Amino acid sequence: MGFRAIMAAALLAGCVGAGPVMAADANVPVPFEPMNPGGHIDHLGEARRLAAAIVAADGxxxxxxxxxxxxxxxxxxxxxxxxxxxxxxWTEPVDNNQINAQHRFARYGDRLSYRIGCASRDLSLGCVPDGVDVLLSSWLTIHQNLDGIRAFHKRAYAMLPSGGWIAVIDHTRADPRWAARLGKARETMIALDLAAKQEGPPVHHPDFITPSLEEQIAAMREAGFGSVRVVWSRLDTVLMMARKD
Known part of the structure; x- marks a missing residue:
């Protein structure tokens, strides 16, 4: 067994029974129930911790x-x-992962609630309670076309108070030449254990086209978010954040 495999096994073993443990340093991989078969490291842990750190840095x-x-x-x-x-x-359209989530969040007790709703990330279905200060989502593009993404951000903007935050991790579309380069680069990064085989599920609707980064940022700005920033990116995955001023 290679060194990386031994370390991954040790990390996983350390989490069994105790549940996932958040790393103190955003640069340290975070053990989790893997999305990618056979994987034991959350390659997006840095992005997720960075999002929280940025909101905290805003006071x-x-x-x-x-x-x-x-x-x-x-x-x-x-x-x-x-x-x-x-x-x-925690919000999902189905309860398939609720048991996993409850295991992850057990140490937070009644600080967590669980809501089944908002299929396809459709905020009009009423899953977001009044008084939300930070709205998170991931892989919006696999469920919605560009019009749906625009609608999501308009509703998010209306729900958030002044000073509220939105943070979205998502895929972006590149032109064919860049897509080929990124695909080859991903193979190299996977071999170095620096990227996942797949960051997020594939598009659920074959007629949907993943919007470009520029189109997704424009959708946020059109909704009213004046200052949108990509605060983290790797290959075709980005973390976009905005504060409602």
């Missing part, structure tokens, strides 16, 4: 953090660890 102390499309809860976990006063809501 914000959110009371309500809602993650729409939470999967097993890695993104929301970063905010629960950063903000001990916050209440978090």
């Amino acid at each position: 914000t102390s959110p009371k309500s953090v809602v993650d729409v499309g939470s999967f097993t809860g890695e993104f929301l976990e970063a905010f629960m660890a950063q903000f001990p006063q916050a209440h978090g809501q």
Whole structure:
């Protein structure tokens, strides 16, 4: 067994029974229930912790953090660890991963609630409670076309208070030449254990085209978010954040 495999096995063994443990340093990989078969390292842990750190750096102390499309809860976990006063809501359209999420969040007790709703990340379906201060989502582009993404951000803007934050981790479309380069580079990064085989699920609707980064940022700005920034990126995956001023 190679060194990396031994370390990965040790990390996984250390988490069994105790549940996932948040790293104190955003540059340290965070053990989690893997999205990628056979993987034991959260390659997006740095991005998720960075999002929480940026909100904290703004002097914000959110009371309500809602993650729409939470999967097993890695993104929301970063905010629960950063903000001990916050209440978090795990949100999924089905309950397949609720048991995994409850295992992850057991140590937070009644600071966490669980909501089934908002299929396809459709905020009009009423899964976001009043008073949300931070809205999180991941892989919006696999569920919505560009019009749906615009609608998501318009509703998010209307829900957030002045000083509220939105953070989205998502895929972006590149032109064919760049897509080929990024694909080859991913193979190299995977071999170095610096990237996952797949960051997020593939598009669920074959007629959807993943929007470019420019189109996604434009959708946020059109909704009213005046200052949108890509604060982290790797290959075709980005973390976009904006504060409602």
